[in-house]
Amino acid sequence: MDIRQTAVNAARKAGALLRENLGRAGRIEFKGVVDLVTEMDTRSESIIVEEIKKVFPDHGILAEEGAELLSNSGRRWVIDPLDGTTNYAHGFPWFCVSIALEDNGAVVLGVVYNPMLDELFVAEAGKGAYLNGVKITVSGIDSLDKGLLATGFPYDVRSSTENNLDHFGRFAVRAQAIRRAGAAALDLSYVGCGRFDGFWEMKLRPWDVAAAWLIVREAGGVVTDFKGGPFSIHGRECLASNALIHRQMVEVLSKQPGGLSEP
Numbered sequence: 261m262d263i264r265q266t267a268v269n270a271a272r273k274a275g276a277l278l279r280e281n282l283g284r285a286g287r288i289e290f291k292g293v294v295d296l297v298t299e300m301d302t303r304s305e306s307i308i309v310e311e312i313k314k315v316f317p318d319h320g321i322l323a324e325e326g327a328e329l330l331s332n333s334g335r336r337w338v339i340d341p342l343d344g345t346t347n348y349a350h351g352f353p354w355f356c357v358s359i360a361l362e363d364n365g366a367v368v369l370g371v372v373y374n375p376m377l378d379e380l381f382v383a384e385a386g387k388g389a390y391l392n393g394v395k396i397t398v399s400g401i402d403s404l405d406k407g408l409l410a411t412g413f414p415y416d417v418r419s420s421t422e423n424n425l426d427h428f429g430r431f432a433v434r435a436q437a438i439r440r441a442g443a444a445a446l447d448l449s450y451v452g453c454g455r456f457d458g459f460w461e462m463k464l465r466p467w468d469v470a471a472a473w474l475i476v477r478e479a480g481g482v483v484t485d486f487k488g489g490p491f492s493i494h495g496r497e498c499l500a501s502n503a504l505i506h507r508q509m510v511e512v513l514s515k516q517p518g519g520l521s522e523p
Contacts, residue, residue, distance in 0.1 A: 261367060263316075264369060264371075264382065264384065265310075266311065266312060266315045266316065267359045267361065267369060267382075268371055268380065268382065268485075269311060269360060270310045270311035270312060271308070271309040271357045271359050271371050271372075271374060271380070272309065272375075272380070273307050273308075274304040274305075274307045274308050274341060274346075274357045275356075275357050275373045275374075275375030276375065277300065277303060277304055277307060278304055278348065278355065278357070278369065278456070279375040279376060280344060281300055281414065282351060282376070283299070283351045284487070289482045297325060298342070298345060298348060298349050300342060300348065301324070301341055301342045302325050302326075302341075302352055303344075304341035304342050304357065304388055305324070305325045305326055305339065305341035305414050306432070307324070307341075307358070308341055308359060309321055309323065309339070310327070312337055312439075314459075314479065315339075316335070318331055318332075318333045318342035319333055319334065319335045319336065319337060319361075320333065320335065320336035320337070321332055321337045321339065322336055322339070322343065322466060322467065323337075323338075323339040323340075323341065323467065324339065324340050324345040324465070324467045325341065326523075327363040327422070328422045330411055334363060334364045335361060335362065335363055337359065337360070338359075338360040338361075338362060338363045338367075338401065338466050338467050338470035338471070338493070339358070339360075340357070340358040340445060340467035340468060340471075341357060341395060342356075342357065342461075343355060343357070343358050343443045343445040343446065343467075343468060344356060344441075344442050344446070347370055347441075347442045347443065348440060350399055350416050351360055352442075353376040354441050354442060354443055354446065355374075355375075355376075355442075355443050355446075356372050356374045356375070356443055356446045356449075356467070357371075357372070357373045357375070358372050358445040358453050358468070358470070358471045358472065359371045359372075359512060360372075360467075360469065360470035360471035360474065360503050362470070362509075364488075365370070365387070367470055367471075367473070367474050367493065368384065368385045368474075368516050369382075369385070369386070370382070370470065370471030370472060370473070370474035370475050371471055371473070372382045372446065372448075372449045372471050372472050372475060372501050374446060374447050374449075374519060375515050378480060379391060379392060379449075380392055380507050381396075381449040381453070381472075381475050382475075382477070383452075383471075383474045383475040383477075383478040383479070385387050385474065385478070386467050386478075387478070387480040388479070388519075389453075389474075389475045389476075389480050390502075391451050391453050391477035393401070393443040394396055396454070397452040397453075397454060397479050397480050397512060398453075398454055398457075398476070398479050398480045398481040398502035398503065399450060399454035399455075399456075399457050399502045399504075400454075400502070400504070401457045401496055401502060401504060401505060402504040402505065403505065403508075404435055404458075404505045404508040404509065404512070405434065405435070405473045406436050406444050406457075407435045407436055407440075407457035407458055408435070408436055408437050408455075408456055408457055409431055409435045409437070409439070409449070409456065409457065409458045409459065409460070409509075410425075410438070410440070410441065410447035410450065410456045410458075410459045411424065411427070411428060411431070411438060411439075411440055411447075411459065411460050411461050412440055412442060412444055412460055412461045412462075413425070413428075413440070413461075414444075414463035415422040416451060418483055422462065423461075424460075424461065424462055427460065427512070427513060430512050431460075431509075431512055431514065434512055435458075436509075439456070444459075444461055444464055444469060444472070445468060445469070445471060445472040446472075446500075447471050447472075448469065448472030448473060448475065448476055448498075448500055449458050449462075449475050449476075451476050451479075451501065451502065452472070452476045452478075452479035452481060453476040453479065454479075455503075456501075456507050457501065457502050457503035457505055458500065458502065458505055458506075459498070459499070459500045459501070460486070460497075460498065460499045460500070460509065460513065461498050462486075462496055462497050462498070463496055464496075464498055466494055469493050469498055470493045473491065473493065473498070473500065476500045479483075480502070481500055481501060481502050482500070482501055482502075482504055482506045483498065483500045484499050484510075485498075485499060485501070486499050486510070486513040486514070487510065487514065488506070489492050490512045499513065502518065503521030
């Protein structure tokens with residue numbers, strides 16, 4: 261079985277578990293004041309890791325809920341078994357499974373699966389991005405005033421002044437509208453297929469963005485930090501767009517405090 265099919269199978273299998281148990285999240289634990297994990301997070305992760313290790317036992321794994329599995333193979337899977345945990349715990353049907361593969365530090369495969377709509381986003385480096393087998397491209401909106409944007413807020417929004425509220429306020433009076441749905445990987449994937457025109461968020465983790473940023477790039481979009489500089493899945497800022505409104509979004513983000521520098 262090839263790498264792409266392994267990731268797709270794992271995402272679909274984990275997604276089926278999540279879909280069938282929506283409304284029955286099981287045990288819920290808190291990692292922080294508003295950062296929670298459900299029984300389904302851990303069960304979904306177990307399914308994905310098991311599927312991958314059956315085929316590629318020598319690959320490394322970085323997953324949100326488990327300890328990192330190190331490897332000398334040069335390949336590492338980056339997994340979010342349930343992006344949108346808070347939504348899931350409340351029975352709100354906006355969540356996804358995200359699986360990426362790094363080859364010597366470069367993301368070469370990204371799979372994001374929305375089980376409630378049976379939407380499978382797949383991108384491979386240099387081979388384009390697809391939704392349910394149909395090639396996708398970013399939108400053609402060239403003015404921020406006409407743009408539909410997406411964002412989210414970090415888990416320390418109550419305690420940190422770097423919380424994205426200032427950026428949200430500024431974009432709210434510049435864009436056509438903003439959505440804050442609660443699953444960054446899906447937001448980014450929707451930029452890739454043209455449903456959103458731009459996305460920005462801070463303090464995301466590698467498993468939140470590893471798969472979906474590749475989907476945006478392979479669909480013709482641009483992903484950078486807030487200043488328009490190089491993007492890293494290990495960085496603390498993610499700005500994605502259809503490329504046409506990217507400079508306008510950078511300008512909005514640069515007009516007031518709130519951005520983060522790399523550690």
